[in-house]
Amino acid sequence: MxxxxxxxxxxxxxxxxxxxxxxxxxxxxxxxxxxxxxxxxxxxxxxxxxxxxxxxxPLASASTRELSLTTREERNQAEKARIAKAALTMLPAEGSIVLDGGTTTGNLAALVAQEPVEQRLIITHSIPVAHALIGSGQQIEFIGGRVRGLTSACVGSGTAARYRSFRPDIGFIGTNGVHAHFGLSTPDPEEASVKAAIVQSARRVVVLADSSKLDEEALVGFAALGDIDALITDVQPGPELTSALADADVDLVIA
Missing domain, CATH: 1.10.10.10 (Winged helix-like DNA-binding domain superfamily/Winged helix DNA-binding domain)
Incomplete structure (x- = not known):
């Protein structure tokens, strides 16, 4: 050639x-x-x-590139549904749970709404997640702030501070990138600040990320691999990321 x-x-x-x-x-x-x-x-x-x-x-894969929530909902639907089902098995029968914004956490919220448990408190700053849970019988704590149109989630210093005042039992986090060296990242600094606050406050942190997020880096890092407890994805990550997850003692779940 x-x-x-x-x-x-x-x-x-x-x-x-x-x-x-x-x-x-x-x-x-x-x-x-x-x-x-x-x-x-x-x-x-x-x-x-x-x-x-x-x-x-591709040239379009810039670190600040971010798709709208509507566009992301149309992508990798089967994989996100499997990840959400795997995450559902990790929910405690009682206690406090944080659901981050995002399409995969949105899938999880829909499943949680079908199995209401009054002893659970669901904490979220995502309007779509809260909407999915309203009327389900769940206790809901909504964290307000400035609504970011692209993700329909609240952001700002007040949102992050409110999360830092909590100590939830488990947090389910979305991310735009999971990288062996850069950790978890997202394109927007304010989204990153809220996600970092959730990671820092939750007793247990579970990341929900389909395979399109693996080995990717967005602009702003918000957590190291060592800051999380589990990653649920739909394929086995590549050797470098698999090794980094093992070194960070992260439970890897393939849905």
Whole structure:
């Protein structure tokens, strides 16, 4: 294969697969990793992809890029439903539970609403999550603040401070990225502040993240892997992330 042909094929792979690694490309094209890195550097200069640690992603995968809640609800629906069902088995029969904003936690809220337990207190700052639970018989503590239109969740210093004043039994958190080195991250600083407050306050922290979030980094980190207790996802993470989760003593659940 000529270099130009390989160059074009790599650009196509990044666009179609969403993320490629240097090791994968080296094996696929039977070339050295150094050659792959040079190809990726050239492709980035030509504006055809964005380099990330260990590989490349499409140019649109910027650290601040964030899809609307409506758009995210249409993606990976089956995987999110499986993750929510696995999370449901972790809910205590009584006590206090935080449900973060997001589509997967929204799936969990819908399941919780079908099995109301009066001894549970559900705490949330997400309008869709609260709406799913209203009328279900659950006790609900809604944490207010400025509503962020993109996620329909409350943010701001008051929202974060309110969470820091609690000590819930378990918190279910969404994230835009789960990375071996950068930990958990999200594009918006105010969303990150609220998520960090939940992680710091909950006695047990469970992350709900479908496979599109694995090995990804968004702009703002809000927790290290060592800050969480469990990750529920739909596929086995890659070797590096799997090893990092094990080193951080994080329970990995494949739904």
């Amino acid at each position: 000529f270099a130009e042909e390989r160059y074009n094929r790599i650009a196509e792979l990044v666009a179609s697969e969403g993320r490629v690694t240097v090791a994968q490309l080296a094996a696929r094209f039977d070339i050295t990793k150094e050659t792959v890195r040079r190809d990726l550097d050239l492709l980035e200069k030509d504006g055809l992809l964005r380099r990330v640690h260990g590989g490349a992603v």
